[in-house]
Amino acid sequence: MQVIRDWFKRNLSDPQVVILTAFLVVGTLIILYMGRILAPVLASVVIAYLLEGIVRMLEKNRMPRNLAVTLVFTVFMAFLLVVFFGLLPMLSRQVIQVVQQLPKMMQWAQVELMQLPERYPEIVSREQVVGLVEMMRQEIGRLGQRVLSISVASLQAVITFLVYLVLMPLLVFFFLKDKNLIIAWFAGLLPEDRRLTTEVWHDVDRQIGNYIRGKVWEILIVWAVTSLTFYWLGLEFAMLIGFFVGLSVLIPYIGATVMTLPVALMGYFQFGLVPEFFYVLIAYLVIQLLDGNLLAPLLLSGVVNLHPIAVIVALLVFGGIWGFWGVFFAIPLATLVQSVLRAWPRKPRKGDTPPGNSAPANA
Helix, strand or coil: CHHHHHHHHHHHCCHHHHHHHHHHHHHHHHHHHHCCCCHHHHHHHHHHHHHHHHHHHHHHCCCCHHHHHHHHHHHHHHHHHHHHHHHHHHHHHHHHHHHHHHHHHHHHHHHHHHCHHHHCCCCCCHHHHHHHHHHHHHHHHHHHHHHHHHHHCHHHHHHHHHHHHHHHHHHHHHHHHCHHHHHHHHHHHCCCCCHHHHHHHHHHHHHHHHHHHHHHHHHHHHHHHHHHHHHHCCCCCHHHHHHHHHHHCCCCCCHHHHHHHHHHHHHHHHHCCCHHHHHHHHHHHHHHHHHHHHHHHHHCCCCCCCCHHHHHHHHHHHHHHHHHHHHHCHHHHHHHHHHHHHHCCCCCCCCCCCCCCCCCCCC
């Protein structure tokens, strides 16, 4: 018990640490227990955070903030209209087409798998292939049941979506327009002496803001380039595949590897083992190489300095807690943890030599 008391006395005796700890605990509890209720508010904060970078850029060019906010918000609404009435219908049509072709794909996969025991009898047996085909049929059946359950609950989802469609743009506009007032109001709720919390906030604000903006641009660029490349190569469902390839950049090291299999399967299903199939694979690998070695370093240069192990652990932990949003915010949350640990005041233990002093030499 003495060890625990010493640890608390050493780490939590500073009022600045207590304020920061309380702030982190309250924020975590709000997200855990009120995340679903406050989802449109949190999503609007993220969108406003993305647009704030453009507003600041216009302000630096001597444009009044209100005019900059109005201009950026107008462009944002125009972008939403293009997405909802242009891209989403195209994506939904391609999803329906993929679902309609699932039986044909299943039959093709069964024919291909049944040839494996004849080609490689020492590696694959017929019983293993039959078991695999049966498992695939069961999974497709479960997928159909999920789609049916989603369609039954679609009315509620449509109503929720319409509410979000009205509320979120309003919230985004007011978050941008009254940003200084909202920050001043929150600051008024905190103690006046909050140096440690302010230090962590400035570090996290810089890191997370640049990361989220860079990541959104990376998703859009990879989506557009992949879709156009696959469309030029004649691959079906190019827009849908490009969309998922773009989303895959959210998961470093893992997303690109996971998406290789669907791209290869769709190319092989459409073309077979012909040059066009290899063109698709080569194009995908080139896009991933350019993204990892050119685009991502350019957009995220100096933003996040995390070891790959820390990135993977963050993806597993926060993805397990919050699902998709946990994966999306895994790197920013890991950056928050890193900033807190870096700013956390450390007091020397009993018997430790203070920094800069050397222990006396023995006579």
